[in-house]
Amino acid sequence: MRTVPRRWLIGLAAAHLLFVTLGAADMPLLHVGPIGRVLSHYSDLSGAGTGYGFFAPVARDQLMLHFDLIDHEGRKTTTTLETGGSREVDLRLSHVAAEFQYDDSERRRALATALAARMFTRNPEAREVVVRAEDFESVSMEEHRNGRTPRVTPVYQAKFKRGSR
Amino acid sequence: MERSILDELAVKARVRGAVDAFLFAPATARPLAVLRIGLALVLLVQAATLRPEVVDWFSRDGLFQGIGNASSASFGPRVHDLLAGLSWLGLGEAGGIRVLGAAYVAALALLAVGLGTRLAAGVAWFLHWTFMLSADPLGYGVDKYAHIFLFYLIWVPAGRAISLDATLFRPASASTSTARFGLRVMQIHMAISYLASGIEKASGIDWWDGELLFRALSFPDCKQFDMSWLAFYPAISQLACVGTLVVELGYCVFIWPRRTRRLWLAAILALHVGIAVFLGLHFFGAIMFVLNFALFGVSPEPRPDQAAFFAGAEAGASSTLTQPGMRRSNAL
Numbered sequence: 001m002r003t004v005p006r007r008w009l010i011g012l013a014a015a016h017l018l019f020v021t022l023g024a025a026d027m028p029l030l031h032v033g034p035i036g037r038v039l040s041h042y043s044d045l046s047g048a049g050t051g052y053g054f055f056a057p058v059a060r061d062q063l064m065l066h067f068d069l070i071d072h073e074g075r076k077t078t079t080t081l082e083t084g085g086s087r088e089v090d091l092r093l094s095h096v097a098a099e100f101q102y103d104d105s106e107r108r109r110a111l112a113t114a115l116a117a118r119m120f121t122r123n124p125e126a127r128e129v130v131v132r133a134e135d136f137e138s139v140s141m142e143e144h145r146n147g148r149t150p151r152v153t154p155v156y157q158a159k160f161k162r163g164s165r
Numbered sequence: 166m167e168r169s170i171l172d173e174l175a176v177k178a179r180v181r182g183a184v185d186a187f188l189f190a191p192a193t194a195r196p197l198a199v200l201r202i203g204l205a206l207v208l209l210v211q212a213a214t215l216r217p218e219v220v221d222w223f224s225r226d227g228l229f230q231g232i233g234n235a236s237s238a239s240f241g242p243r244v245h246d247l248l249a250g251l252s253w254l255g256l257g258e259a260g261g262i263r264v265l266g267a268a269y270v271a272a273l274a275l276l277a278v279g280l281g282t283r284l285a286a287g288v289a290w291f292l293h294w295t296f297m298l299s300a301d302p303l304g305y306g307v308d309k310y311a312h313i314f315l316f317y318l319i320w321v322p323a324g325r326a327i328s329l330d331a332t333l334f335r336p337a338s339a340s341t342s343t344a345r346f347g348l349r350v351m352q353i354h355m356a357i358s359y360l361a362s363g364i365e366k367a368s369g370i371d372w373w374d375g376e377l378l379f380r381a382l383s384f385p386d387c388k389q390f391d392m393s394w395l396a397f398y399p400a401i402s403q404l405a406c407v408g409t410l411v412v413e414l415g416y417c418v419f420i421w422p423r424r425t426r427r428l429w430l431a432a433i434l435a436l437h438v439g440i441a442v443f444l445g446l447h448f449f450g451a452i453m454f455v456l457n458f459a460l461f462g463v464s465p466e467p468r469p470d471q472a473a474f475f476a477g478a479e480a481g482a483s484s485t486l487t488q489p490g491m492r493r494s495n496a497l
Contacts, residue, residue: 006189006342013350020354024361041240045294047313052358054306056365059377062384087445088214092303094386096228099302114230138380144396150383 016048023049061137063097063155067119068130079123081115100133100156108133108156116160129160191338192345192465194325198279199463200351201286201323203455204314205277208293211307211448212270219266220259222300229302242291244299268292276318279328283319290315307449313354314456321347340467352460356417359433363413372410375403387444405439412436420461430461 022029023043030040043049069077082090099111112131119129133156139148221227223244248261256264269292275285293315297308322343324330371377379402382392395402412432419425420433434454441450 006185009346010188013346017350017353017357020357021361024357044240046316047309050309050313050358052362053365054362055377055381056362056369056372059371059381059384062386064385085217086214088211088448089218091386091445092215092305095305096302111229114228117230118228136385138383140376141379141396141399141402144379144393 016046019043019046019048020050024052026051026053061135063100064094064134064136064152065097065100065115066132066134067115068128068132069119069123069126070128070130071125072127079119081118097133109158112156112158113160116158120160120162127162131158131160132156188346188349189342190345191340191342191467192348193340193467194322194344194465195327196348196459196463196465197318197321197323197344198326198328200314200456200459201279201282201318202277202327203459204311204318204452205273205289207448207451207455208289208311209270209273209277210451212266212273216266220262222303223262223296224258229300241298242295244295247295265292265295269296279324279330282324282328282330286315286318286323290319305446305449307446307452310449310452310456314351317347317351317354321351323347345465348460348465352420355456355460356420359413359416363410363416367410367414372406373403375399375401375406378402378406382443387446389443389445392443408432409436426461430457433457 019029019039019042028040029036029043029049032039040049065081067079067081069079071077081093081096083093084090096111096115100108102108116129116131119131120126123129132154135153135155137151137153139150215222222229225245244262244265247265248258251261251264254261254264269289272285272288272292275281276289290312293308294312297304297312322341325336325341325344326339366372366377369377371380379392379395379399381387382390382395412429413436416429416433419429434457437450437453437457440453441447
C-alpha cells in the first residue's frame with residue numbers, strides 16, 4: 001500500500017481543524033463564493049462546521065407547545081406532544097416548539113397543521129385542536145426569592161377543526 | 166556567530182522533533198478502539214430507545230407531514246432520497262424506513278465488534294447523517310458529536326485493537342503513526358470545541374453570577390428535580406457556573422500535561438455526569454463521557470503485554486517504543 005507523506009497529512013488535518021475553528025467561531029463559509037460553498041458542504045458532511053454554543057451565553061426563555069383538545073360536548077383538555085414514553089423521545093419532541101421562534105407565518109401554519117393532524121390521530125374523540133406556542137420566561141434567583149414565578153407569553157395560536165386544513 | 170547559528174539549528178531540530186513526536190510517535194489504537202466501542206454502544210442504546218418512533222418521525226404522513234425534511238437548509242442526504250433509491254425493492258415507505266433503520270443498527274453493531282470497521286463506520290456515519298437531517302427539529306448536541314466522531318472513525322485505524330478485524334487479520338504491528346495522528350486530530354478537535362463553548366458562555370453575565378444554571382434547571386424540558394431552593398443559596402449556583410467556565414476554558418491547556426490531565430479529565434467527566442443527571446440529557450452525557458474517557462483517559466502508549474492482548478498480535482511483536490519521539494520516519 002502506498003504511504004501518505006506526513007506533510008500532506010499535516011496539511012489536510014490543519015485545513016480540517018481550521019474549518020472546525022471557523023465552525024466553532026460561528027463563521028459560515030456558505031456565502032464565500034463557489035469555493036466557500038464546496039468547503040461549507042465539506043464542513044457539513046464532516047461535522048467540522050458544528051457550533052458549540054450550548055446554553056450560551058444566555059438562556060432565559062424557552063418555547064413550549066400545548067394543545068387544547070375540544071370534544072363533541074365542548075369539553076376541553078390540554079395536552080403536549082410528549083407522551084412520557086421515554087425521556088429521550090420526549091426531550092426531542094420538546095425541541096419542536098423551538099421551530100415557532102421563526103417569524104415565518106407560512107412555515108408556522110404548515111407545522112401547526114401537521115401537529116394538529118397528529119393530535120387528531122392520537123385523540124379520535126377530539127373535534128377541535130388549538131395549537132398554542134408559548135414563551136416560558138424563567139425568573140432570576142432574586143425574583144424567585146421575592147415570590148415571582150415564571151411568565152408564560154403566547155407566541156402563536158391556531159385552531160383546527162377535524163377534517164379541515 | 167557560528168555558535169549562534171548552530172544553536173538556532175539545534176532549537177529548530179528540537180522543535181521539529183517534538184512536533185513530530187507529538188503527532189506521529191507510534192501508538193496503539195486502544196483509545197480509538199475504546200471510542201469506537203463506546204460510541205457504537207451509546208448509539209445502539211439510543212437507536213433502541215427511538216425505535217418505536219422511527220416510522221412516525223420520517224414518513225410523509227408522520228409527525229411533520231414531510232415538513233421536517235424541508236426544514237433544514239443544509240446540504241446532505243434525506244431519508245426520502247434513499248427511499249427513492251430503494252423503490253425497486255417494493256418495500257413501501259414504512260418498510261423502507263425500517264430497512265434503513267436496520268442497516269444503521271447493523272452498521273453500529275459491526276462497528277462495536279470491529280468487523281469491517283471502516284466500512285461499518287462509513288455506513289453508520291452516512292445513515293446517522295441522513296436521519297439527523299431528515300428530522301432536523303428533533304435534533305440536539307448529541308447528534309452533532311455523534312456525526313463528528315463517526316466521520317473520524319472512517320479514517321482512523323480504530324479497528325486495529327479490541328476488534329474482530331485485529332483478531333482475524335492480525336496487523337503486522339500493534340503500534341502505528343496513524344493511530345497517534347488520528348488520536349491527536351480528535352483530541353485537538355475536542356479541545357477547540359470546549360474552548361469555543363467556554364468563550365461563548367463567558368461572554369454573558371449569566372454564567373458569572375450563576376443565574377444561568379438556576380434558570381436552566383427551571384426550564385420545562387430540562388427540569389428533573391425541584392431545584393428552586395438554589396435561589397436561597399446563590400453561591401452554590403455561582404460556584405457551579407464559574408466551575409464550568411474554568412473547566413471548559415482550561416480544558417485546551419490542562420488536559421495535555423500529564424500532571425493536570427487526570428484532574429481535568431475527572432472534572433470534565435463529573436461535569437457531563439452532572440448534565441446528564443440534573444438536566445436529563447442522558448445520551449449527551451453518555452457520549453461526552455465516552456469521548457473524553459477514550460481520547461484522554463486511555464493510554465495509547467505501547468505496552469508489549471497489553472498491546473499483544475488487545476491487538477491480537479504476538480507478544481513482543483509490537484513496537485518496543487515506550488515514549489513518544491524515539492523513532493522517526495518520513496512516511497506512514
